[in-house]
Amino acid sequence: MFLILIPLSFLLIALLLSGKENKPVTRLLIESMLAFSALVAAGTEVLSLFNAYTYKGILTFWSVVSASLLLSVLLQKKQQYLLPLYQQLSEKTKNNKLLAGTLLVLFAVLFIQGVAYPPNNYDSMAYHMSRIAHWYSHGNVSYYPTNIYRQIFQPPFSEWLIGHICILNRSDVFANAVQLFYLGGILLCVVEICRELKLSRTVAVFAMLFIMATPEVLLEATSTQNDVVVSFFVMLCAYYAIRSIRENSFSAALLMALSAGLSTLTKGTGYVFCFPILMTWFLFWATRVVRSGEYRPAWKYAVVPMLFIAVNSTYYYRNINLSNHLFGDYKEGHFIENPGALTLLSSIVRNCAMHFGVFPANEIVEKAVIAMHETLGLDVNDPRSSWINYGTSDVTKFELTKWMHHEDDAANIFQFLLITLAGFAAAFRVSKDSRHWFWFLMLAGFIMFCAMLKWQPWNSKLHTTYFILFAVPTAHALSSLAANRLFQLSGLVAGFYALLVVCFNPNRPFIFAPAYTGHTKITEERFKKYFATHVGYYQDVQTIKGLLGAYRNETIGFDAAERHEYWEYPFYSDIFSQKAPTTFRHIKVENPSRNAKVVEATFPLEHIISYSGDAEILHGGILFLKKTDNEFINLYSPAAGADSTGVAE
Numbered sequence: 001m002f003l004i005l006i007p008l009s010f011l012l013i014a015l016l017l018s019g020k021e022n023k024p025v026t027r028l029l030i031e032s033m034l035a036f037s038a039l040v041a042a043g044t045e046v047l048s049l050f051n052a053y054t055y056k057g058i059l060t061f062w063s064v065v066s067a068s069l070l071l072s073v074l075l076q077k078k079q080q081y082l083l084p085l086y087q088q089l090s091e092k093t094k095n096n097k098l099l100a101g102t103l104l105v106l107f108a109v110l111f112i113q114g115v116a117y118p119p120n121n122y123d124s125m126a127y128h129m130s131r132i133a134h135w136y137s138h139g140n141v142s143y144y145p146t147n148i149y150r151q152i153f154q155p156p157f158s159e160w161l162i163g164h165i166c167i168l169n170r171s172d173v174f175a176n177a178v179q180l181f182y183l184g185g186i187l188l189c190v191v192e193i194c195r196e197l198k199l200s201r202t203v204a205v206f207a208m209l210f211i212m213a214t215p216e217v218l219l220e221a222t223s224t225q226n227d228v229v230v231s232f233f234v235m236l237c238a239y240y241a242i243r244s245i246r247e248n249s250f251s252a253a254l255l256m257a258l259s260a261g262l263s264t265l266t267k268g269t270g271y272v273f274c275f276p277i278l279m280t281w282f283l284f285w286a287t288r289v290v291r292s293g294e295y296r297p298a299w300k301y302a303v304v305p306m307l308f309i310a311v312n313s314t315y316y317y318r319n320i321n322l323s324n325h326l327f328g329d330y331k332e333g334h335f336i337e338n339p340g341a342l343t344l345l346s347s348i349v350r351n352c353a354m355h356f357g358v359f360p361a362n363e364i365v366e367k368a369v370i371a372m373h374e375t376l377g378l379d380v381n382d383p384r385s386s387w388i389n390y391g392t393s394d395v396t397k398f399e400l401t402k403w404m405h406h407e408d409d410a411a412n413i414f415q416f417l418l419i420t421l422a423g424f425a426a427a428f429r430v431s432k433d434s435r436h437w438f439w440f441l442m443l444a445g446f447i448m449f450c451a452m453l454k455w456q457p458w459n460s461k462l463h464t465t466y467f468i469l470f471a472v473p474t475a476h477a478l479s480s481l482a483a484n485r486l487f488q489l490s491g492l493v494a495g496f497y498a499l500l501v502v503c504f505n506p507n508r509p510f511i512f513a514p515a516y517t518g519h520t521k522i523t524e525e526r527f528k529k530y531f532a533t534h535v536g537y538y539q540d541v542q543t544i545k546g547l548l549g550a551y552r553n554e555t556i557g558f559d560a561a562e563r564h565e566y567w568e569y570p571f572y573s574d575i576f577s578q579k580a581p582t583t584f585r586h587i588k589v590e591n592p593s594r595n596a597k598v599v600e601a602t603f604p605l606e607h608i609i610s611y612s613g614d615a616e617i618l619h620g621g622i623l624f625l626k627k628t629d630n631e632f633i634n635l636y637s638p639a640a641g642a643d644s645t646g647v648a649e
Helices: 002-017 025-049 055-075 078-095 097-116 122-138 157-169 177-196 201-212 215-220 227-247 250-266 269-292 297-323 341-356 361-375 413-429 434-452 464-481 485-503 527-531 535-548
Strands: 555-559 583-586 607-610 616-619 622-626 634-638
Touching (some): 002 025, 002 055, 002 078, 002 157, 025 250, 055 157, 078 097, 097 201, 097 485, 122 157, 157 177, 157 227, 157 250, 177 201, 177 464, 201 215, 201 485, 215 227, 227 250, 250 269, 250 297, 269 434, 341 361, 341 434, 413 434, 413 485, 434 464, 535 634
Parallel strands (some): 555 583, 555 607
Antiparallel strands (some): 607 634, 616 622
C-alpha cells in the first residue's frame, strides 16, 4: 500500500517543476525523472548514514518527501497547472493515436511480463538482487564481506531504487518495472532531442519505433539489469549537452553533468558512453570562450566536473577505502591487454558479428570472422582481448548460435543493418546538414568501446545504449525512406521479430517452448520461476528454505568460494516480507571485501549454506555437519555439543 508514495512523489515533483512558461510535457517529465533519480540517490545515502535502509526508514523518507512536496505544491499554487498539463498530454495523444496506442500496448505487455515473473537472470541472482537483500539485512548500503565481488564494485544506483520499491512493497513483484520506467524516459528524450535539433515528427516516430523494436531493449526492459537505466541517463546527458551548446546555457551544462554522474553511478560503461558526448560539449564550449575572450565568466563552469564527481563521491570513497581502487575493480580484467590496430579490428568485427546470431546468417558470419582472423594471423579467442570466465583460466569462445535471443546476448540484426545503411546516407549528406555528425559521434564512441573493453558473449547487452543513441541519427539519415513500401515492410518484419523475442524470452516466456526458452512457464508458481536457467537448483533451494523456515532472525553463512558459484538471491527471495530480516554472511572470502567494516572478522553462525558438498565444514572453531543430501547445494548445522559461539556444552 505504501508503495504508492514513490510514484506520488514523482508526480508531485513534475507538478512542482511546471510553470507559466507552458513547458512541453515531454521536457517536464524528463526533468522530473532526473530530479526524482537524484532524490533517490541522495536519500539512500542519508538513510544509510543512519543505518535506516529499513522498512521504517524508507517509509519515513518517502512519507516526508511526499508530504513536503505536496505542501510546496499547495503553497506555490502549482495545482493550477495540473489541468493545462493534462490537456497538453491529451492533445499530443489525440494527434498521435496510432503511435500512442501502439506504445501503450507494448508497455502494458512488458509490464505484465515483468510482474508475472520474478527477477531470474543470472546477474540478478548473483548481485543485482542479492546486494539489495544484504543492504536490507544490514540496514545500510555499506560494503560487506562477499565472495561475489560484483556486489561490491558494480555501481549501485539502479539497485538502490529497486531496493526502495521492494522494501516498501514487501516483495520483489515490481522489481522488474524500474527498467521499464526508464525506457519510457528514453522515448521522451528522443522527442526532446528531435525538438532541439529541429528534426521532423517523422524522425521522432521512426526513432521511437526503432528503439521499441530492438530485441535487447525489450528483453532488458522486463529485468533487473541496468543497461536501459544507464541508457536513459546517457541520452539525457546528450540532450542537455545539445541544449547547452545551442543555447549557451549554464543550467543545461549542470544538468548534463548530473545526468552523466548518474549514468556512471548506474553502470561503469557510462564512462565510455558519456566520454565522447562530454568531450564534444567541452570542445564547443572552449571554442566559444576563446573566441569571445570572456574568461572570467567561464570559471563558473568549473562546477560542471565538480558536480559529476560529487554524484559519485560516496561510491568512490567506499571503493578507495576498501581496495585502494577508484572503481573497486581490483582484478576483474575488463580491459584489452594488447592494444593495437589489428586487435581493434578484431574487437570491432567480433562486436558487430554478434548481432547476426540468427539462422542462417549466424553460420555464414561466424565462418567469415574466423577466416578473417586466420588470414591476419590472429587468434579469434585471444585471452588478451577476450573475457576470461570468473575463477578460471577459460576464455569465452567466439561463436554465433542459431537464435541468440537471450537478454545477455540477443542479436539485433535489423537495427544493426539500419544503422550501417544510415552511416552511408549520413556520409553523403553531412556536408549539407551538420546534424548528421551525430551519427559519426556515436560511431566514435562505439570504436572507443571496442578499443578498450574485451570481447565477451554478453557484450550485446552492453551495446543496448549504442542502439538507443543511434536511434535519432539513424532515423534522421533514413527519414526520406519512411514512405517507401519496401522499407515499411522491412519495419513490420523487424517489429514482428521483436515480438517473437518477447514471446519466447528465455527467462520470462509468454509461450513455453523448451527448445527456445528456459525451463519455466508463466503459469508456474512464482518461486519456481527464479530457476528458469538453473532448474537443477530448485529442489535443493526449496529443501533448504523449508528447513530454515523455523530459524528466522538468525545468522546464516553462505559458502560460494570453492566452486565460484554465485546463484544466491533465491535464498533471500522472501526477505523483504520479514520485519526483522534474516542475516546472511559470506564465509571464506578472499577478495578485498573481507576487510569491510560492516561486520566483524568473526561472527557466530547458526547454519551454513554451501556448494562444496563436503561432509563437514569447520568455521570459526565450530564444526558444521551436513544436514541435507542434495545434489548441488546443502545445509550445514553445528555439531551436537557446540553452541553458535563454538563453545562445547
